[in-house]
Amino acid sequence: MSSSDDDVPLATRKAVNGTSPSQRRSPIFPTKISKATDKKVDAEYEAMDVDNLGENVPQGISISNGPVTQVSSDEENGSRRNAKRKGRKPTVKEESSASGSDSDAPLQNKRRRTNGAAKQAPVESDDDVPLAKKRSPALSKSKSPTVVRMPVTITGGHDDSDSDIPLAAAKLSKEKAAIMKEQRQTADKLQAQDKKRKPAVKKEESESDDDVPLSKRRAAVGKPKPNGVKKEPTPSDDDDDDDVPLAKKRATKAVAAPKKAAAAKKEPTAVKKEVKGKGRAKKSETPATVQENEEEEEDDEDDTFKWWENPDTMNTIKWTTLEHNGVLFPPPYEPLPKNVKMKYNGVEVTLPVQAEEVAGFFGAMLDSPHASNPKFCENFFNDFREILAKNGGARDPSGKKIPIKTFDKCDFTPMAEYFEARKAEKKAMTPAEKKAEKHKKDEAEKKYTTCLLDGRKERVGNFRVEPPGLFRGRGDHPKTGKVKLRVEPEQVTLNIGKGAAIPPPPEGHKWGGINHDDKVTWLATWKENINGNIKYVMLAADSSLKGQSDYKKFEKARELKKYIGQIRDDYNKELRSQIMKDRQRATAIYLIDVLALRAGNEKGEDEADTVGCCSLRYEHVTLEEPNKLVFDFLGKDSIRYHDTVEVSPQVFKNMKIFKKAPKTNGDLIFDRVNTGDLNKKLQSYMKGLSAKVFRTYNASWTMQREMMKIPNSGSVHDKYLAYNEANRMVAILCNHQRTVSSTHEESLGKAQDRIKALRYQKLRLKRQILFLEPKQKKKNPEYFKPDPEIDDEEWIKEHQKQLITQEEEKITKKFEKENEKLAENKEKEMKPSELKDRLKVLKEMEDEFKKENKTGTVEPKSKTATVEKIKASIEKMEERIKKMEADVRVKDDNKTVALGTSKINYIDPRLTVMFCKKYNVPIEKLFTKTLRDKFKWALESANEDWEF
Known part of the structure; x- marks a missing residue:
């Protein structure tokens, strides 16, 4: 953000x-x-x-x-x-x-x-x-x-400003010491397990643990490496595989298991039926269904590369063969119509094509906040003038050169109006036209969306070369507004397998270079002109190589739990070191570990x-x-x-x-x-340990700890809210902030309107009871009153008008859509009189509302309606209202907390999968389709008993 x-x-x-x-x-x-x-x-x-105040003060949490x-x-x-x-x-x-x-x-x-x-x-x-x-x-x-x-001060709650501290933050602050204590206990337990395995090692390869530094005691089996890095144990190294990741255990068992066991593995479980979006679990799987589709599903499984069942296959060689179709360049610039020109000092000017394109970039952003940013305008104008000078300069209507010197005299309004008109045209396109355009675009991009990696098809992620435009940057970037130049094929280097057909570059161009590096995962690369950053085309998030990268990251965080105790002991000791570098390093590690600060690198002046x-x-x-x-x-x-x-x-x-x-x-x-x-x-x-691993470790550990407190009872929605609250704890721990969206208040307002609309529908259901049994109003008059939020006759009448308008729009859109479908099928379209007949229901609605307002009752639509059935509907309506109110409350509470960042990047996805399986929550509630594809390895490798 x-x-x-x-x-x-x-x-x-x-x-x-x-x-x-x-x-x-x-x-x-x-x-x-x-x-x-x-x-x-x-x-x-x-x-x-x-x-x-001693050394055991509450550990701070940055919020x-x-x-x-x-x-x-x-x-x-x-x-x-x-x-x-x-x-x-x-x-x-x-x-x-x-x-x-x-x-x-x-x-x-x-x-x-x-x-x-x-x-x-x-x-x-x-x-x-x-x-x-x-x-x-x-x-x-x-x-x-x-x-x-002030943002939250973690001071143990002695301050009078506690009303400003979010409950989740205060709760996490109190529990931080307990979290660190539990982490230490786990580390000691895992170290003790390593120590028990030591006697099995030859004497000359293992000295007494008391005399050997911790860095040389890392490997459970075999001689330590010179740098003290732990050797990755294999299942055959030791009978005790408590510390071996679950995926490795499964791979080992799969090798030794007979074929019958493998066949039995395909039988669906009750959990798989309940957790949707996970392979075969998408369908309702009865034994008959499984038997009918068994052969088809076996074929699907054969097409899936389940690398997570054998992590040992992950090595420095990323691929053996690689074929792809290169990258998709943006279309060439189309000059503006001759009547659309930039004005300078009130006079229309003709610009060279290269400069006109750049001026158009600014014109398209004229109504955005960027156009009012002085730094953005300054950088844009400097680049614009430079491009203008290189290409012949601007000319007035008579063809005479006109110097462009002052930004304030430039008027990009005609360009802005032209682009707005184009947007309006696109918006006014019929669904059929939009569908045809999308189909045309998809066909043009189709060949770039996939590649062949070791003979199997894998999706490519960002196969499009970024089009030219104006650099925006994040925050107050000093280069905001500078022109991002068009990337030419001569700047692009492709990485492809030896012997594979090299994709042809655009006509009249050639590639900048061709690589055959099987140790990297990028397909194409180039350098952008703003910050000199190297851009890469990579495989999609759900590809095997991306999945392996995620898997390694989370496994590294899991491994850290074994060493966290010693690391904390060491940096706490070095906090008193007489060597300045050692003391600064220990203090920095403390802040990164305890406060979850990012490590941080130095930046240049640009x-x-x-x-x-x-x-x-x-x-x-x-x-x-x-x-x-x-x-x-x-x-x-x-x-x-x-x-x-x-x-x-x-x-x-x-x-x-x-x-x-x-x-x-x-x-x-x-x-x-x-x-x-x-x-x-x-x-x-620990091999591969870096400062950023602490955030992943602490986030996943905290999430697991919070999940363990969630009771396995209540509705799916209750469990969903509990999961989000646990996720919020992690987001607070990691300081995952976001700016409040400019549409936040508007969005909340719309949600509140929807809740009020439901309250009115609940009122109408109660009025149906009065229609069936009028005497009930005397028995319980309070029950039949409108909720306080809608206890306003004027609001009710206004809302009834809105309902009539909404119904009119709904009927009209449906009519138009049906006519478009008839036209596509070359069938006779319906006449306007048909729409007129359909709209007669609006008069019926209006009469019904008038009668309701006069009598205070509503006649049920169904002839079989009873008081019991209507009361059951009221209870369901109240549940819907309660759910929506909870969602609005969560949305407002989290307006400055980015829950997605922690869930996607820092919390081990296997924890979410475990939660769904253990608590019978559909995976779709927590992972979108994109995330289910990205974390397919987690969906298929974690069960309800999985632990971080």
Whole structure:
């Protein structure tokens, strides 16, 4: 999601993004932290007013609740911030580094920069580098901006502002310590299981566990690798396969099982009947149905590559043969009609075709918020003028050259009106015309949608080359508005199997290159001109290679549960290390693990100023005694992250050290570590472990824990709501925010109108009872009153008019659709008189409503209607209303929380499958068709007892 900060006061935007004019340029601290520094910070901490605050304080959870209303004198300042970071120039001349990247050089030997542009020459050691001269005025303490509603502060509930804390957030905050304790217990249990298997290893290959570092005790079987990475055990390595993923166990059993067992496996189970959308479970499977379709289903199974039943087949060689038809380029530009021209200073101008296309890009966006963004307009106009100059310039009606110098004199309205008219024409197309156009488009794209991978057909994902246009970017991207140039075939490199037919490029062009790399999964690649990013054409999300990638990701997170205890022990120990790099690294891992911060990489000056843990700067974190950190920065997708969290006292002390003078705005807090350092340390515990795995691990673990609390009772809808609440916990844990949709209030309003309409239908059912038994009104007058939400005669009459209008539209559309179908079949169409006859029902409805309003009763449509049947219908109607109200409440509660992000990317899909099978919830309720295809491996490999 992208976000705009137009409504955020300028002062706050400066604080968030560090645009303060003062930038620290002096050297950073020595490599070691002196004992005197530690003692001083400890003394300052002890002097605080701290009541019973020890090391076991509640672990903080970073939570964002969407936009924060600011109280500032700059509130109406509409100017936009400059998202570029200011580089910190060295105090001495530096020689350029020989390497193109400094990621491998030891950071203690060089100054970290926020823009990642310049690099310092390495020195032997900076132990002897003196501290920078102290500033004469004391640095003022950084304070967070005043807010009307601060995002949640996790402080154990002692604050009076608890009414502003979402229930899910407060609940998760209280349970965080218990979650971490359970994770530690599981890690200890799994480590103990590894230790029991140790005696089976030869003596010379395994020393005593007490004397061997943990990093060398990873492998359950066999000699450890030199880097201490755990060897992946195979089913034959040991009789005890508790730690072997379920899919591997199944694969092992499948190899040893007799053919009769394999045949028996095809018998449908009760669970499969209830869980729809999963292979054969889509159909109602009675024994007779299974017998009739057995042969057909066997053929379908043969066409499916079930790689998840044997994960050992996943290796570095991705394919043996690969055939595809290349990529689909956008159609060439069609010049505008001669009467549609841009105006400059009120005069129509003729533009070269290349410039006209670019001007049209802006014209098509004239009514969008982008066209009012000064940076967007500036970048567009600069590129537009450059393209104009290269292609001959603009000319007035007499053919004379006219210089285009000022953006404000440009009028793109004629173009905008032309594009709007084209949209209206498309919208006015008949269903038959739309269907024909779609069929034509599908036929043109058909050959690009699939490829042949090792002889089997696989779907291709993004086979279209992105058309030219104006770059929008996320948030306040500095390059927003620049022209995305048309990608030519000469820029595209294809990856295809040796011996496969190379697809022909468009006429008059040739491919940029042909590769035969079987170790990669992309089919085509090129570089875009805006940020120089490499674009790839990949297989679709439901392809085997994509599925294997997802499987590996979640298996890696499952493996982390074995080592999480030791990792936490180690980083808690290193929080007190005298080595600055070690202490910064430990603090960063703590924030990533406990607060679920993203790791963060440095950005260049031409990129949006979004940050993560390792790229936090001085101004992004404010310290609040005794142990609170206030984070305020732009996170992923330029969404503002503004939270207050409690941390352990030692982390608070460390942050105080990392922020002490001479550091100031613009300086990195973690100036001696980056994500590469973090990942290198983490991989000493487990192969392939990186900082981002913690989010997947913590998300899946928390989801499983919350699921275990859900009672297996109630309706499917109740269970669905419980699942969403558990998912919400995970989204809060991972700080998955989204901006409130501009149509959110409108959408809620429509939902409320639908609920009121149901309440009126319920009232009509009660009035049917009065028609059958009028005396019931005296017995229970309150029961027959309208619900308070619709207890308004004027609203009821207005709603009745709407019902008549809706019925008229419904009848008319049905009539038109039937006539279109008759025309398609070359049959005689119905006459307008037929529609007139059908619309007579509207007069009947009007008379019926008048009678209802007069008598307060409604005659039942059915002659067999009874009071008992009508009351049963009322109960069903009340259930529908209750369900819709719950949905509206959930939608409003989650307006700033992105549930989809956690469900798709961070929660192991096998947990959702397990939930559906165990709780008898149709999988369609939780996974769309796209997700069911994407996670087919999960649907077929997890049962109701599966555990993360």
